[in-house]
Amino acid sequence: MTASHISRRQMIVASGIVVTGLFQADRATAQSPNTSANDAGDLIFRTTDPRNAEPPLDKLVQSWITPTDQFYVRSHAPNPVIDPKAFRLKIAGLVRKPLSLSLDDLKQHPEHTVTATLTCAGNRRIEFNKQAKVGGVQWEAGAIGNATWTGVALADVLKQAGVQDGARHIWFDGLDDVPHEGGIIPFGASVPIEKVMEGEQGIGALLVYAMNGEPLTPDHGFPLRTIVPGYIGARSVKWLGSVTASAETSPNHYLATAYKVVTKTDPIDWSETAPIYRNVINAAIGTIEGQAVAQAKLSAGTVALKGYVMPSGLVGAKVDKVQLSVDSGKSWGVAELTNEEDAYCWRLWKANVTVTPQSKELIVRANDSKGAFMPARVPWNAKGYLQNSWYRVPIEVI
Numbered sequence: 092m093t094a095s096h097i098s099r100r101q102m103i104v105a106s107g108i109v110v111t112g113l114f115q116a117d118r119a120t121a122q123s124p125n126t127s128a129n130d131a132g133d134l135i136f137r138t139t140d141p142r143n144a145e146p147p148l149d150k151l152v153q154s155w156i157t158p159t160d161q162f163y164v165r166s167h168a169p170n171p172v173i174d175p176k177a178f179r180l181k182i183a184g185l186v187r188k189p190l191s192l193s194l195d196d197l198k199q200h201p202e203h204t205v206t207a208t209l210t211c212a213g214n215r216r217i218e219f220n221k222q223a224k225v226g227g228v229q230w231e232a233g234a235i236g237n238a239t240w241t242g243v244a245l246a247d248v249l250k251q252a253g254v255q256d257g258a259r260h261i262w263f264d265g266l267d268d269v270p271h272e273g274g275i276i277p278f279g280a281s282v283p284i285e286k287v288m289e290g291e292q293g294i295g296a297l298l299v300y301a302m303n304g305e306p307l308t309p310d311h312g313f314p315l316r317t318i319v320p321g322y323i324g325a326r327s328v329k330w331l332g333s334v335t336a337s338a339e340t341s342p343n344h345y346l347a348t349a350y351k352v353v354t355k356t357d358p359i360d361w362s363e364t365a366p367i368y369r370n371v372i373n374a375a376i377g378t379i380e381g382q383a384v385a386q387a388k389l390s391a392g393t394v395a396l397k398g399y400v401m402p403s404g405l406v407g408a409k410v411d412k413v414q415l416s417v418d419s420g421k422s423w424g425v426a427e428l429t430n431e432e433d434a435y436c437w438r439l440w441k442a443n444v445t446v447t448p449q450s451k452e453l454i455v456r457a458n459d460s461k462g463a464f465m466p467a468r469v470p471w472n473a474k475g476y477l478q479n480s481w482y483r484v485p486i487e488v489i
C-alpha cells in the first residue's frame with residue numbers, strides 16, 4: 092500500500108511498476124468505458140444478475156496492476172444507479188457532529204492513493220466441491236485483483252465528525268437493495284476502529300472514488316466505496332451510503348451471519364463463530380508455457396510456470412517463499428518473485444520445473460514473513476470460504 096498525495100501516473104513511476112502493467116491499465120480504460128452493462132473485457136460471468144465475474148487466470152497473471160475490465164466483480168444485487176451530484180454520505184452513530192457529505196465535501200480531505208489487492212473470501216471456492224458441494228458463486232482462482240485506489244482516509248472523516256471514545260467498530264452500509272429473507276437489506280460490514288486508524292497516516296480504511304486512476308465504474312461501487320487493505324473483499328463496501336460509529340459490530344447480515352467459517356448453517360453455529368476479517372495467504376498457477384492451464388498435456392522436460400501469490404492480511408506480512416512440486420509434495424523448488432513488493436499487495440512469480448511421465452500434478456504453496464502458510468488441506472466449510480490449500484493442477488506428461 093503506497094500512501095501519497097501524488098497522481099497515479101507519478102506514483103506508478105515512483106514505485107517502479109513494470110511497464111506492461113501501466114500499459115495494460117491505460118489500454119483497458121481507453122478501450123472500455125466500463126459503463127455499459129455487458130462490456131466487461133475478458134471476464135467470465137458466473138452469474139449475470141447480479142453481476143459476478145472473474146478473469147481467466149492466464150490474463151490475470153499478465154500484469155501486477157489488474158486492468159479494471161479484468162478485475163473480478165462480486166455483487167449481491169443489481170448495481171444501484173446513483174446521481175453523483177445528489178449523492179451524500181451520512182456519518183452517524185457515536186459522533187459529536189453527524190455529517191452529510193457530498194463528494195466535493197469529502198474531497199476537502201487530503202487525497203491518498205494506495206495500491207492494494209482485493210480478494211473475495213470465496214476465491215477458489217469451487218475446489219471444496221470435491222468433498223461436498225458448497226453454495227455461493229462458483230469461483231475458481233480469479234476472484235482477486237490488484238488496483239490503485241484513490242480517495243480519502245476514513246480516519247480523517249471520522250475526526251471531522253468527532254468520533255466519541257466509546258466507538259469500537261465502524262459500520263458501512265451500501266445503497267444496494269439485496270433480497271434477503273423476503274425483504275430487502277443493504278450489503279453492509281463493519282471493521283474494528285483500530286484497523287481504520289492503522290498506519291502513520293491512519294489509512295487502514297479508505298473512502299475511495301477512483302480505481303486505477305479513473306472514477307469507480309458502476310460494477311466496482313460508483314461513486315464511493317470503502318477499501319480496507321488486508322481484509323476480505325466483503326469488508327470493502329461498494330456504493331457506500333453511510334458510515335456509523337458504534338460500540339458493537341454491525342448487525343448487517345453480511346457481518347453478523349454470512350462470511351463466517353462454519354460447518355453447519357444453523358443459528359447456533361452462526362452466532363458462536365467470529366466474522367472473517369483478514370485475508371489468508373494464497374497462491375495459484377496462472378499459465379503453463381504462457382498458456383491457460385486448462386489443457387495441461389505436457390512433454391517431459393522443463394516447463395515455465397507463472398502465477399500470483401498474496402501474503403496474509405497480517406500487518407507487515409511479506410511473501411517469504413513460493414514453492415513448487417511436481418512429485419505430489421515430496422520435494423519442492425522455489426519460484427522467483429517478479430515484481431516489487433508493496434504492503435497488502437500480491438506479487439507475481441515465475442518458475443521453471445522439470446516434469447516426467449511420473450508427474451501427476453503441479454503444486455504451488457507459499458508462506459509469509461508472519462508465519463502464515465498454505466496448508467496441504469483446508470477443512471470443508473459450508474460456505475466455501477478461505478480455500479488456501481496447496482493449489483494443484485492435474486497434468487498428463489508424455
Ligand SMILES: Nc1nc2c(c(=O)[nH]1)N[C@H]1C(S)=C(S)[C@@H](COP(=O)(O)O)O[C@H]1N2
Nearest residue numbers: 163164165166167211265278324325328329
Ligand atoms: N454494497 C456492496 N458492497 C460489496 C458487495 C456487494 O454485493 N454490495 N460485495 C462485496 C464482496 S463479497 C466483495 S468480494 C467485493 C468485491 O469488489 P469488486 O466487485 O469491486 O471486485 O465487494 C464487496 N462489497
Ligand SMILES: [Mo]
Nearest residue numbers: 211212324325
Ligand atoms: Mo466476496
